[in-house]
Amino acid sequence: MRRPSPSDLSKRAALKMAALGLVTAPALAAPAAAEDGAGGAGGGSLGAKMGAANAKPGPRTVPGREIPVPVATVSEPLAKQIAAPYRSPAWNANPPDAAAWKELVDRLATLTAAPVPGLRDRLGVSSEAAVIGGVKCSVIQPRTLPEANRNRLLLHIHGGGYVYNPGEAGTLEAVLMAGIGGFKVVSVDYRMPPDAPYPAAMDDAAAVWKAMLGMQAPDRMAVFGTSTGGGMTLALMLRAKQDKLALPAAMGLGTPWSDMTETGDTYKTNEWLDNVLVSYSGYLTPAAKLYADGRDLRDPQLSPIYGDFAGLPPTLLVSGTRDLFLSNTVRTHRKLRAAGIDADLHVFEGMSHAQYLAAPDSPETKEVFTEMAGFFGRRLKG
Structure with missing residues (x-):
């Protein structure tokens, strides 16, 4: 049997994209002759231009590109997320004052929370409001808790750039972990700016963790979160060490915002590709300034990558090949390993930042939470 050629695979991918509604008919037409000729980019005028532009040490110059949706290597639900336009107005929001921030946050929270009750129903998960350590929380768990997890408890810290996802909007990830992973989860509804900048969010997370240490043994607990939630999870571990509190048996870090200083390769290589x-010049810069409230962004409680990772719990990290925070995740993984911490890194094809939360019915999302639940299951005492 003849092995498919690259052109065969490209045609199949184009047909699949058309079937999904991700491209229009002209994309299926035979490609026009490339500027650089049949020899490929390395042998024609484009190759010569790039060779000349990169002939000396320094920043890398690349040509303008159109990056196709990787439909041949991801599921259909994820492909639709990858092909989606930028999320307006969330990605580049910079409200002029506190009132405008609150209006935007409330409007987006309503949209984000809308599908959560239906997702709970599909996954067989319940949610109850609670106050733990003086902080508003949601206790989320499967209606039938697996026997192996009956004495286990997870703390969830939601993402949203320190400004988004108050209330039910912040529980999406906890619902997925409870439904797919089979754990009881406490999701903390921490205070956020503009009313409550740093250290309010960390104070709330620390208060909940301290209270949970009276609810369950630390070797039966884990802490997890995505984006801001991942960065706060790391910062909470550093704070708990400083306060001489017990640490959990494991951490789960989804594409953590571990460095607020825009330091890392993929802040540039994945800029404009992550949808x-x-x-970083979108909403992240004003959100970081709003949260930090004038403090040095290299403070390990703001950018935990600059803290001491010695003694932290075993950690599973998740990112994607298009994630603006891929370097954050990779650097955190390498620093954990350098500190002697058992750390696993999972990088998913085609994913932008935390996109497994945007496609909750995708196989990739199930895989993320199955991997994390398995990681916790192997490290938490039963």
Whole structure:
């Protein structure tokens, strides 16, 4: 049997994209002759231009590109997320005052929370409001808790750039972990700016963790979160060490915002490719300033990558090949490993930032939470 050629695979991918409604008919036409001729980019005028532009040490110059949706290597639900336009107005929001921030946050929270009750129903998950350590929380668990997890408890810290996802909007990830992973989860509804900048969010997370230490043994607990939630999870571990509190048996870090200083390769290589965060010059810069409230962004409680990772719990990390925070995740993984911490890194094909949360019915999302639940299950005492 003849092995498919690259052109055969390209045609199949184009047909699949058309079937999904991700491209229009002209994309299926035979490609026009390339500027650089039949020899490929390395042998024609484009190759010569790029060779000349990169002939000396320094920043890398690349040509303008159109990056196709990787439909041959991802599921259909994820492909639709990858092909989606930038999320407006969330990605580049910069409200002029506190009132405008609150209006935007409330409007987006309503949209984000809308599908959560239906997702709970599909996954067989319940949610109850609670106050733990003086902080508003949601206790989320499967209606039938697996025997192996009956004495286990997870703390969830939601993402949203320190400004988004108050209330039910912040529980989406906890619902997925409870439904797919089979754990009881406490999701903390921490205070956020503009009313409550740093250290309010960390104070709330620390208060909940301290209270949970009276509810369950630390070797039966884990802490997890995505994006801001991942960064706060790391910062909470550093704070707990400083306060001489017990640490959990494991952590789960989804594409953590571990460095607020825009330091890392993929802040540039994945800029404009990531269709969730898009660019650090979008809402991330004003959100970081709003949260930090004038403090040095290299403070380990703001950018935990600059803290001491010695003694932290075993950690599973998740990112994607298009994630603006891929370097954050990779650097955190390498620093954990350098500190002697058992750390696993999972990088998913085609994913932008935290895109597994945007496609909750995709196989990739199930895989993320199955991997994390398995990681916790192997490390938490039963």
